[in-house]
Amino acid sequence: MMNLRLARPGALIDIDRMDGLARVFEDVDSLIIGALVRHRRLERDPLVARRTPLLREVARHIGHVGIRNRGTLGGTLAHADPAAELPLAMVTLNATVHAESLDRGRRTIPAADFFTSLYTTALAEDELVTWVRVPTMPPRAGWGFAEFARRPGDFAMAGAAAVIHLDESGAVVHVRAALMSIADRPLLVADGPLPHPIPALSSHPPAGERGVASPHAASPLPGEKVTPPHRGGEGEGVSPDPASPLPGGGGPGAPAHPASPLPGGEGGGIPAHPLSPFPGGGVASPRLGGEGAGAPAHPASPLPGGEGDGASPHTVPSLSAEQGASRPPGEGVASPLPGGEGDGAPAHSLSPLPGEGAASTLPGGEGDGAPAHSPSPLPGEGAASMLPEGEGGRASPYPASPLPGGEVASPRPGGEGDGGSPHTVPSLSAEQGASRLPGEGVASPLPGGGGSGAPVHPASSLPGDEGDGASPHPLSPLPGEGAASTLPGGEGLGVSPDPASHLSGEGVASTLPEGVSSHPASPLRGGGVALPRLGGEGGGASAHSLSPRTGDGEQGVSAQPRSPRSGDGGQGVSPQARRSLPAEQGGRARPLAVGVDADGAGVAWDEVAAVWTDGIAVEDGYTRHLARVALGRALRDAYLRAVSGRGMGG
């Protein structure tokens, strides 16, 4: 600032030698960090990594080594650049800034009140930032961070951080989230429960929530169970998942399918039903399709769903192909869903957005999907992933759902995929990816749902529910996300997990991995739903596109991809994804969403992000889009970490 003569202070006081302020203290429920602690230390200090992992993560995004070696916490807070990471993190963590003056002594200022405008803080002229008290991550809490910058180290065009707290049952009880680079200060956009109607939730919830419940119910159960399972072991998760899925599937399984059906049934209610008809899953998809896609989609979806039925068809290729084709439409939506992902991964990503979304999913699924996905692929990833596992489970699913089509499809994928490893499929993937995706999108969802087979169903159910809800869209969205998320989640986080998951074979599980657990449930749901959403959203898509993010985050996408990939190289995808542009990422975003709460209700995090970002006055839509995608990813990651018990940075 001074080099550019943007700042020409009349007096300069070097506080660099106040070594007492270059320390970090550990308190029972917080860390007390001195103003002279360097970014480089936040990045490397084990204590910071363990107690306030969000700070470690954001510090790594500040400039470069040579900058982090000199930059201090107090300096960045007092400078108050709205595009800076640490101010965002402090607002998100609800940190307290200690300011001291010779005349008045010390006073404490909540971070949210500390930043008042561009490069402007609540500090008086004679005050100096001395310490910052940062609440540490309690059990059942998770954090997430995502930002978009043209080059690593550059100031972010948009970014978000989130902290999510769960109650003992695993339900989301509190969300605190903030955005950077979108206003004249770090903007706190959430500090309480999830939005009521939670888009996603609504959709789902409704259903999911009890209303929908049925579907959910089914799922839920499954889901829930799942969830637990997840948690329990996600790892096992698998089992869980499986279970879940199964559960779902099975649980539902029997029911599940039925369930799915339900969905269908329900769905049936609606259009979906038609779909549903098929498998239930089918339904779901349908829904998705229907919904999501909206019409086109529907078709598509249907496909999916139909597919589901068709699915089977899909199952294969056909699907793909068709889907592809048909799908496309559907996909369109679907894709979206899928994430389009998948596919296109990158491409999708972008475009796709929707596609991407799908892709993402796909990605997950697909992209990789292939691998894992393959199965998933369908599932769109999410599901897919899940499925995969689920698959096993699925199998059943299939049976059941499978047929359902969507699932089936997925299943296939999964199942097959599995077979093919899905990947095998890859083609599928690919196709699927594409088609699938869409299909998946829907399908996935379904699949996902389905995929999950059972689980899926759940999902499907959801979808179905959703479907119904149709509100497909709603659902879809949700679903989509859900699905996506799932995936993503799975992935994202999952990533690591995923791998595992993958391993797990759990298909689901994997996905879930972390989130997993959730996912599992979610997956299902998520999956199911999610996809739907996606689909639905698909449209929303773009937003979803965001999902692409998934990509983003490394995690996001990568993760996903990976997860999915796991099998593959997760990365593969990821990388691309990542590299792709944010946009792509965005695309991927999809994945974001999903997550299931304890209730098993699916949460489309990107939809939640939309709720919290749509009302913000921004000069350009692109910035809002990036902020939404980033927030969706941050929320998803926070949720998955909370569910996996890794919130503390372990």
Place this chain on the structure above:
Amino acid sequence: MAEVAVEAVTVRVRVNGRDVVETVAARLGLADFLRERLGLTGTHLGCEHGVCGACSVLMDGVSVRACLVFAAQAHGREVWTVEGLHDTGRIADLQDAFARNHGLQCGYCTPGFLVAAAEYLDEGGAPDEDAIREALSGNICRCTGYQGIIAAVAETARARRG
């Protein structure tokens, strides 16, 4: 804007192993201090606002942008520039690797890269491309495309690890 007072301060700093005591303008940058007062022109100034990394020097063991540090802030500290790293042979292997791997062309950014790489290697950096790219991400080179630089640092890291 308030009037910027031009005051003189006495700086005692250990540069490349040698104690230096100079009275300088309070707002003289470290890079200008090294180049103009001490004649150590190996430290290059590119962007002059912390982006390019050409002015990187080691201060108390870690790389810093000499254009973003006042000479007065180096008071009581130990600074190593590329000249000191060269004269002591600390980076002889790294310099050799740069030459063999086409890690430089015009050479303007090279001192900054050598300093950043020296920090990375001193910390036991691994011959991992991703880690090396992250460590050198704050330095800009317009000639080599970085491949040769990355290869040189990786090669040196491998050699130092035996």
